[in-house]
Amino acid sequence: MSVDPHVVLSAFICQILRNWVAKMLALGTLLVSLGTASAYIWPSPQLDALEALRWDQDGHRNQPFSIFIEPCSRDLFAPRGTPSGRADSADWIRTAYHDMATYNVADGTGGMDASIRFTEEQARAENAGDGFAHTLSVLDGGVSRYVSIADALAIGTVMAIENCGGPEIAFRGGRIDAGEPNTPGVPEPQQDLQQHIDSFARQGFTQTEMIGLVACGHTFGGVQHAPFPDIVPELNDPNNTLSVTHFDSTFAQFDNNVATEYISGTTKNPLVVGTNDTTNSDKRIFSSDGNATMLSFANSPQLFASTCADLFARMLDTVPRGVQLTEVITPLPVKPYSVQLVSVGEKLQLSGEVRFWNMATANRTVTLLYTDRLGASHILPTPLTASGTSSAIGGEVHSRVVRVQHHRVHGPHLWAEVDELRRGREGGGSGRGGSPIAGRFDVAVRTDANITRLFLQQDAHDSVNRPIIVETEIPRPAAPVAANTVYEIWSVDVGGGASVAYTLRAEIANGSENATASGQQSLLDLGNVLCAT
Structure with a gap:
């Protein structure tokens, strides 16, 4: 050979x-510190991926999300140049809330777990519209073995808020994707005030927090005629082709206009001044404390922003019981x-x-x-x-x-x-690497490394579209081929396209595990070192 x-x-x-x-x-x-169990020590494959997706938003090495909300009024699914009245930013935020709103504080079920991706959930009356499918089709581009679908939904929400004028949102990673739909529980506009109070209490929010979260969410977007014909009529507006009546006058920008327009009586929010009072849920919610909360928001953009930053973070951190999130991921x-x-x-x-x-x-x-x-x-x-x-x-x-x-x-x-940053400290991270290739992998292994298992890992999805890892064993050669006095060659044939990325991993006799780090190049072009000692 x-x-x-x-x-x-x-x-x-x-x-x-x-x-x-x-x-x-x-x-x-x-x-x-980027984990409740351990600090973030670079390199850490999961935290590196989450940090990059969260912070490398535009420009060199940009991640795949922010371009879809540039400008913030962009509707990726509208014909080019057509002002549909919808915005991807609003869809992303709505998707995250509807995913979270199934949470039950009593038994710890539901929450941010990407169960909204299931057709059964999207078919419910409480989840009317195609915004969920649109959102998932875009944000799925950031999903990997290190980033769950639920994490991608959370990051998309954070980016929509921050890049469209909103406050910085504390983001934690580590959400786990559901394997089946959750129990229904998203509030609907025709429900009465007590039903809404009870629903938000089940989710973990007080009445005042309910007012805040609804106001924060409704600084974006509006109500579209097609899924809600009893609330919004056909507008016949060439500048709003999908007939969306907006919650405030700046539907794709974070600001406190949802509150100022409500307090001043100039709002066109269809859930406040709709012709059918039964579905005027925002009016009932906003006025449930005598308008005190909305008045405070109208009087202070800073209070509104800080309240929304806290409530959005809590919304995104509402996860099924037993799921352990990382600490806040900062750059x-x-x-x-x-x-x-x-x-x-x-x-x-x-x-x-x-x-x-x-x-x-x-x-x-x-x-x-x-x-x-x-x-x-x-x-x-x-x-x-x-x-x-x-x-x-x-x-x-x-x-x-x-x-x-x-x-x-x-x-x-x-x-x-x-220069200027001269403190040094021993690290303890784990490496990461991958190589797109089709053909044979030849891996140089130290003869004294005491390898018990050598294998490739490849990203894939299970039957319910959760990211998983598929492993391919690299067998110990029956007759080792010596590369030199230090290394011998282990080989495996692999199929798939040239764009398939693999990670090389090894298990050592003492139970530890290391991964090579070779970037996104071919193993045979650049070589991979198995760090087995």
Whole structure:
């Protein structure tokens, strides 16, 4: 068997990769608490994915959501250029609330678990309209083994609010997708006030919080004629082709107009001034405390925004009993991306990107420090090349991404320092990698690694569309093929398209597990190192 020389790397690469990943860019700045069970220590595959989806919203390495709410009045499903009167931002927020509203505080069932994706739930009268299917078809693009459908719904809601003028919403990850529909329980407009109070109490909200959550949600969107013909008539308006009567005059923007217009008596909210008083549920809810809460919102945009930030976060954090969410995910000040070590002839090429989050000083230098096999220390100034910029929260915060590249790295211990950020600390994260390929994987395995299991992982979905992992075993060769005195080659044939991404994982005799980190490249093109010691 011929062996691609890019696959065979010297034994010390594992230590270089492990230490570089652990200490890259003064890891003291990377250690933030992002889990109720353990702190976020980069790299952490789940938290890295959630943090990227949450914060890398626009520009370089942007994630797949924000473009669908640019502008905030965009309706992706309307014919191009047609002002439908609907907005994706409103649909995303409504979908999240309807998913959560099945929660029962007494038995802990329901909540944010993506059960709204089931046809049975969407067919209920309480979930009228096609906004749920539209939302899921878009936000499913962010789902992976690390990001559940429910997490994607939550992140989409956060982005819709923040990028359309709203306050920053605390986001936690770790939601678990339901395997079946939940019990009905979403409030409906024809219900009386006591039914609404009881429904929100079952969800975990007081009467005052009910008023707030309805007002916060109804700063976006409106009521469409097609699913609610008894509430909204045909408007015959070329600038509102789907006949949507809006809750306030700025239906795609977060502001307190839903309150100011209600208090001033100028509102056109169809659930306040509709011709059928039976379905004027907002009027009953808003006035249930003598309009005190709505008056306070009308008088203070700041109070309205802070109240909504709290209530939206609580809504998104309402999950089935037993589900443990992470701590609030905040952007890492300094975060590496696509860390790679590649064997090129007799040299090792280390490369990657580094994101500097919202830092005033754009000019940074990176210095790599490593020790060789004999224990001698080396200092290498590392050139940086700008890769791009990105932003979040409607462009209010920005990050700068630079590329780090250096050749001829020779030692087993390596870390890095960034000027102005010189605290270092041992890391304990787990690596991640994947390689799109069809054909045969040849994996170089250390002969003394005591591997008990070597396997590939591939993202897939189960019968109810939850993200799962499919594993492919890489068998121990009956007659090992020696790559050199240190490595032998294990091989497996795989099918599927060239875009299929795999992660290489191993189990070691002591029960620990490591993953290679090779970026999104071919295993045979760039090589993968099994860090088994």
